[in-house]
Amino acid sequence: MKKQEVNVISKEHSKHAKLIRPAFGTYHRNEWAMVGAQCIVIKxxxxxxxxxxxxxxKCAYVDTTHNDDVVLMPGRLANGAVLEYTDQINHRQLNYNADFNSFKLRDTFAGVDLVIANGNHHQCKAQVVIISENKRASLQKRIDQLTNVQMLxxxxxxxxxxxxxxxxxxNWEQxxxxxxxxxxxxxxxxxxQMQLTKPEINGLVLAGGKSQRMGFDKGAVNWHGTEQRYYMADLLKPFCTDVFISCRADQKNEIDSNYxxxxxxxxxxxxxxxILSAFREKPDSAWLxxxxxxxLMDESTLLYLVDNRNPSSVATAYQSPVNEFPExxxxxxxxxxYPLLLSFxxxxxxxxxxxxxxxxxxLVNALNAEALTNVNTPDELERIKRILHQKIAAE
Structure with a gap:
């Protein structure tokens, strides 16, 4: 009988991809549980x-119902539905007949900026402790939950x-x-705290396209004395912590090692x-x-975008001067x-x-709409060449 071959898996082997996880707590990156007082005081x-x-x-609040009586299922959930959506006059309401684990909770709270929770019922990665004689004994029982107190x-x-x-x-005195x-x-x-946790901006120059309409690599075109991908990376540096040139895997060896x-x-x-690849690399950063x-992109156009950045929005973008859609x-x-892009x-x-x-x-309007002009075809390339020559001649 032929001896059966055995595949030995080395200790270095990992069956899971090495992913950088966002700095989430139970609900969100920015979350505080308020503990130490009566629930009505916290509320x-x-x-x-x-x-x-x-x-x-965009703020969110987390609490637990305080009804002593048995709480009946609302609406259609009482008849067996697992989800009920109601479009109210001035708000929308979702009722679930399902348990929420931390994965579902983070997804649900992904669009807000901070979460405040009643710490008598819910734990967060940071805490605000209320010192109250009425809840002294209760607070002492919860002492193990005080893992990252930030305010008293x-x-x-x-x-x-x-x-x-x-x-x-x-460190309570600090x-x-x-x-x-x-x-x-x-x-x-x-x-x-929200200012301190404002996400840093990293830059991403998109240079991984195949430039099929142009017929040659647009990132390698020399408009300003250097290849365009490097010119754009240099342009982003004053506004970003780090700048990366996005490329296909087969292009990586072509990129100058200085970038x-x-x-x-x-x-x-x-x-x-x-964009998704960038967030996979640094999920807690914003990406320009x-x-x-x-x-025709210039420093003033980038500065205006960054100065008008709204971290509470999903994104800050220029409105196209051509069709009024976002650029x-x-x-x-x-x-x-990041989770929104994955959802789409x-x-x-x-x-x-x-x-x-x-x-x-x-959305912001560009002070210099010409700076948003892109080049996809040889005809457009020739037109931009003429514009640049005219600018140089006028200087």
């Missing part, structure tokens, strides 16, 4: 904070931080300490795949994405757009513009 405090922040940020609040009936809190939080009623300073704390490159891992999807075929390839895509892809769409048209985006 009212959250209402005041959200009211102070809502002009600038004194209730009206309390004047000192409890000793067990001081022991559990060695934390902000306010009265529960000091909404101005409490809201200022959250605003400061960082990022090969597509979502293949055959054009710019859509390049720009096509390499914009020979997806000169856009700041925020981290919250799952529904069979790979058009970045379609995502922008159907999402919450911030």
């Amino acid at each position: 009212l405090l959250a209402d005041q904070i959200i009211n102070a922040l809502s002009a600038s940020y 609040l004194l209730a009206e009936n309390t004047n000192e931080v409890f000793d067990f809190i001081k022991e559990a939080i060695p 934390l902000p300490l306010y009265r529960v009623g000091d909404i101005e300073n409490i809201a200022a704390f959250f605003k400061q 960082a490159s990022l090969a597509d891992t979502f293949t055959d999807l054009g710019p859509y795949g390049a 994405v720009i096509a390499c075929d914009l020979p 997806p390839l000169i856009t700041v895509w925020e981290p919250k757009s 892809l799952a529904q069979g769409y790979s058009c970045p513009r379609k995502v922008l048209i159907n999402s919450d985006v911030t």
